[in-house]
Amino acid sequence: MHSQKIRRLTLVSMLLALALVGAAVINFPLIPAVPFMRYDPADIPIFIATFAFGTSVGLGLTVGVAILQGLLINGDAGPIGVIMHIMATGSFVITAGLIYRRWWTQRGAYLSLLAGSLVMTAVMVACNLFLTPLFLGAPLKRVIELILPAIIPFNLLKAAINSVLTALLYKPIKHLFENKNR
16 A cells, blocks of 8 residues: 555656656747747646546646746746646646546547646636736736637647647556556
8 A cells, every 4th residue: 555655656756757847848839929828748747647646636736837837947927827827737637637537438538638628728718818917917908809819729729739649648658557556
């Protein structure tokens, strides 16, 4: 029993490290017209952890990665960047994790990734409308103007990329996360 806890902690720690390395190495704008909206693959290990260990582990990893990424990698976004990362990834993790827990099949995984992508996009529209003017001083009118040409496409594209890569990676490695008595 004790060795299973250590194994799980080790695997989650490795996923955290992979998320941070991925964010540090791969970071670029998806939509050239809005270069401040940058893609990184940090969510992929978080989504894998959610599928392997459940929603609570996925949320814990989300908070840990967001804080460490904000402190160590892209500190220019400040506390608001950390909060928005937690809101985006957290909404995806809660949605996808709960659906996948209910339908623990390949079809359930695909449905959870799709639903997580849609919920994350909706949450980020709301966060941008509220938090961007409040904390970053951008006029609400300008944020509203960016919803259709930038905010929605960016979040859908980011979520789609991360979902496809999660789906491709999870099945071949899921055996690594299964409980084994050794």
